Amino acid sequence: MLDSLYHRLEQKEDDLIALTQGLIRFPTINPPGEAYGPCARFIGERLEKRGFAVQYIHAHGTPGDNDSYPRINIIARYEGKTPGPCIHFNSHIDVVEVGSGWTKDPFAGEIEDGKIYGRGACDMKGGLAASIIAAEAFIEQFPDFPGAIEISGTCDEESGGYGGVAYLAEQGFFAKDRVDHVIIPEPLNKDRICLGHRGVWWAEIETHGHIAHGSMPFLGDCAIRHMGAVMDQFEEKLFPALAQKRTDMPVVPEGARQSTLNINSIHGGQSEDFEGLPAPCVPDSCRMVIDRRFLIEEKLDEVKGEVKDLLKSLEQDRASFSYTLKDLFEVQPTMTDKHQPVVKAVSKGIEDILGKEADYVISPGTYDQKHIDRIGQLKDCIAYGPGILDLAHQPDEYVGIADMLDSAKVMAQSIHSLLQGSKDNAKS
Numbered sequence: 001m002l003d004s005l006y007h008r009l010e011q012k013e014d015d016l017i018a019l020t021q022g023l024i025r026f027p028t029i030n031p032p033g034e035a036y037g038p039c040a041r042f043i044g045e046r047l048e049k050r051g052f053a054v055q056y057i058h059a060h061g062t063p064g065d066n067d068s069y070p071r072i073n074i075i076a077r078y079e080g081k082t083p084g085p086c087i088h089f090n091s092h093i094d095v096v097e098v099g100s101g102w103t104k105d106p107f108a109g110e111i112e113d114g115k116i117y118g119r120g121a122c123d124m125k126g127g128l129a130a131s132i133i134a135a136e137a138f139i140e141q142f143p144d145f146p147g148a149i150e151i152s153g154t155c156d157e158e159s160g161g162y163g164g165v166a167y168l169a170e171q172g173f174f175a176k177d178r179v180d181h182v183i184i185p186e187p188l189n190k191d192r193i194c195l196g197h198r199g200v201w202w203a204e205i206e207t208h209g210h211i212a213h214g215s216m217p218f219l220g221d222c223a224i225r226h227m228g229a230v231m232d233q234f235e236e237k238l239f240p241a242l243a244q245k246r247t248d249m250p251v252v253p254e255g256a257r258q259s260t261l262n263i264n265s266i267h268g269g270q271s272e273d274f275e276g277l278p279a280p281c282v283p284d285s286c287r288m289v290i291d292r293r294f295l296i297e298e299k300l301d302e303v304k305g306e307v308k309d310l311l312k313s314l315e316q317d318r319a320s321f322s323y324t325l326k327d328l329f330e331v332q333p334t335m336t337d338k339h340q341p342v343v344k345a346v347s348k349g350i351e352d353i354l355g356k357e358a359d360y361v362i363s364p365g366t367y368d369q370k371h372i373d374r375i376g377q378l379k380d381c382i383a384y385g386p387g388i389l390d391l392a393h394q395p396d397e398y399v400g401i402a403d404m405l406d407s408a409k410v411m412a413q414s415i416h417s418l419l420q421g422s423k424d425n426a427k428s
């Protein structure tokens with residue numbers, strides 16, 4: 001019975017290719033959030049023709065939303081013949097800037113050697129196309145299925161997802177009364193299931209000084225030297241301590257299987273956009289933005305406490321040291337249990353289609369699962385999709401056609417076991 005589902009998918013290969021190319025041809029670059037509306041309508045019009053109920057949700061007032069760059073999301077739902085669970089496929093439609101180094105047209109969807117090239121081919125229009133084809137094939141094969149299938153194309157994942165999944169979750173679209181299982185077809189490689197991600201804490205540290213003439217720095221107090229002392233402490237104490245914190249989370253790549261901290265930026269003294277020669281001043285302020293990624297074994301309070309303790313000790317030991325610390329952004333780590341239904345369904349699919357056991361991974365950075373988990377309170381959620389993770393955001397990004405087809409089979413089989421299986425279970 002599933003063989004005819006796979007066969008149906010194989011017959012849809014040309015459609016899958018054309019759909020992927022069609023999606024790539026919308027230059028949905030974020031920022032600023034280009035062509036969201038046309039891309040959403042392209043998806044919506046296709047699904048409407050196939051019997052989905054389609055809604056376009058404008059995320060009014062979210063970051064970056066304005067008349068020129070409206071945040072338009074599309075959500076489509078297909079009701080089965082009888083009540084049952086709902087499986088939702090969520091893909092972001094935005095892509096990052098093109099960058100340099102391309103040998104292909106980033107928005108043409110060129111095909112070469114079984115690969116479709118373009119910005120967003122891998123991250124994640126290939127995954128979106130695979131999920132659409134999987135859902136369509138399943139509906140054709142099992143027209144009397146119970147439950148419902150949803151597909152969404154959402155904005156702004158690359159910039160935090162506030163005009164996309166977060167907005168939809170706040171409106172109740174990701175909630176237990178309408179969705180049971182969620183698959184996010186991010187490019188994690190077709191044989192891997194991504195269970196979640198590490199946590200994030202962004203903060204700004206500002207050191208304060210006293211302005212004076214630069215020819216007499218002893219009359220002032222240099223905020224940048226104070227920041228230098230902070231960085232010394234980071235090098236001597238914080239970075240070695242973080243390297244010791246290992247996790248049982250299966251984070252990939254291996255190097256991210258520990259706590260990390262990136263110094264995102266430092267600004268002090270004369271601003272960078274001045275013209276002419278700099279004025280001789282002792283800087284009275286220096287600001288550093290830190291990007292700390294933490295583990296499921298750590299508590300956010302402790303993560304913040306490490307940095308606070310280090311700043312407090314400088315306040316005691318270093319003459320005239322004063323600082324402020326401002327929280328900018330935080331996300332809790334999330335890791336879906338391996339025994340959740342969606343994990344079991346997809347891992348069985350990987351085993352059947354690819355003939356190998358699924359690998360379980362955790363993403364070093366966050367993605368839209370954070371909103372589905374925190375706002376939607378949906379815990380049966382994973383990322384699974386075609387495409388090679390390392391190619392995301394790179395020049396000459398591509399997605400393999402055979403990989404898309406394989407992962408579409410895994411998705412279709414997962415729909416079958418989660419929906420059709422619910423009926424069989426109810427009977428027995």
Ligand SMILES: [Zn+2]
Pocket residue numbers: 092123124157186187
């Ligand atoms: Zn992505």
